Amino acid sequence: MESQEDAEVIEELKAYRAKDIPYSRVLSSMCTTPHPIAVKAHQIFLETNLGDPGIFKGTRELEGKLIRMLGELLNKQDAVGYICSGGTEANIQGIRAARNLKRKDVKRDANIIIPKTAHFSFEKIGDILGVEIRRAGIDEDYRVDIGEVERLIDSNTVAIVGIAGTTELGQIDPIEDLSDLAIESQVELHVDAAFGGLVIPFMDEPYPFDFRNDGVSSITIDPHKMGMATIPAGGILYRSVEYLQSLEIETPYLTSKTQFTLTGTRPGTGVASAYAVLKALGFNGMKKIVKKCMRNTRMLVEEMEQLGFEPVIEPVMNVVSFKTEKSEEIKRELYRRKWVISTIREPKAIRFVVMPHVTDDVIVNFIAEFRKVVKDI
Ligand SMILES: Cc1ncc(COP(=O)(O)O)c(C=O)c1O
Known part of the structure; x- marks a missing residue:
């Protein structure tokens, strides 16, 4: 049985943890939810x-x-x-x-x-x-x-x-x-x-x-x-x-x-x-994960291109950046709406890392918000 004191500490920890942004709203990190x-x-x-x-x-x-x-x-x-x-x-x-x-x-x-x-x-x-x-x-x-x-x-x-x-x-x-x-x-x-x-x-x-x-x-x-x-x-x-x-x-x-x-x-x-x-996934399991990330990267590129954004280079892997002079404003406004993307140094661009947690649902939700942000800016 957990003591009263322990339960209180755990509640306190959970409250702090709840302030973190969940990975489902993070398109900038090279880390992900562990398997x-x-x-x-x-x-x-x-x-x-x-x-x-x-x-x-x-x-x-x-x-x-x-x-x-x-x-x-x-x-x-x-x-x-x-x-x-x-x-x-x-x-x-x-x-x-x-x-x-x-x-x-x-x-x-x-x-x-x-x-x-x-x-x-x-x-x-x-x-x-x-x-x-x-x-x-x-x-x-x-x-x-x-x-x-x-x-x-x-x-x-x-x-x-x-x-x-x-x-x-x-x-x-x-x-x-x-x-x-x-x-x-x-x-x-x-x-x-x-x-x-x-x-x-x-x-x-x-x-x-x-x-x-x-x-x-x-x-x-x-x-x-x-x-x-x-x-x-x-x-x-x-x-x-x-x-x-x-x-x-x-x-x-x-x-x-x-x-x-x-x-x-x-x-x-x-x-x-x-x-x-x-060991559990093996070479083939990892291939499937990478394939999915690449497919989702392409989905993101298509959505962004439809909104008029051009990638800096054709994506080689599941990292992609799109040119925009308004990169900092877009990043800031998205963060205000609790979505995390990043920017790069040269050229001015917004950057995405399509990790395994960036599923097609995440991309659909993100693009819906992104549309509003670019309209407002
Ligand atoms: C190419 C490259 N090297 C090194 C690092 C540093 O890794 P870490 O943050 O695990 O120290 C990163 C992090 O993103 C990276 O992208």
Whole structure:
């Protein structure tokens, strides 16, 4: 029986939670309602701490199994890595490993080259790691300009970055060309597939963004986005164990002797929930989810085109932005009406992420409200 005090606390919590906007009104997030099996898995692993893997041996073993699964998906069964807090941490650890491995070759401050379209986590990376961030321009399709990346590389460059599923447009950089360039220039190539990593492999004609390219050294791939795992669940995978070794520090009072992760205490819930979804749904189940999201993306595009809005690029995946000078006003007015969309930096546009919770019903309801908003503005 729940005590009176407990019941009151729970009521208080529910009142706060009720103030959150439900996912059925959110068309801007790269996260989604976790899959029911992810929720069950999460509950079983509530008290686990992968920061002390000698205690949580089963959880650690499961993490290894999930990394092999993700490695297989990324076309390198023996890839190594771990499940972390999200794309930000995965990107930090990808660049940190590259910096550490190349440290002896770099005379002055290290630099990395990222596309202008990169996620803002790279701002944090510059600050935390003290590496200079050089931004390469993009072509007319919003893919990184290879020529510019090449021009920006110098003897202090430790890594170049390609994005497989840009945050704002869902575009994929020319990873094959970046891979050739990385090999030629002897720098690491980190691929940020935080979003696209669990979309592209399940598309009808998957673009080869992964370890099939010999120059790719590390990949960010987040189960808490299209993997429908519970938050937090990010992923960082490396081509070989040297990258992990470059991150290792000694951990004198734990059950392990060394640690390569960024955080110390870290939950096993992300491991369990991500594993459960991939295992239960399998490749075919994930394909069906992605197919539905793509179909709904097309439905949204058709509706928006009828209202006179043109997409910035033809959607590559389930992220789509529409040009409008009134992007900020539209976003603000929709938010006032408790609908959440976002805007992008360049060009002025409103952005949508068609996650599994953005069903056809959600799109119909949204478009009805959107029509009123554009009429009023
Ligand atoms: C391409 C990309 N990389 C990294 C991130 C950061 O992920 P997180 O918010 O899980 O740290 C995002 C988040 O949207 C992203 O879209």
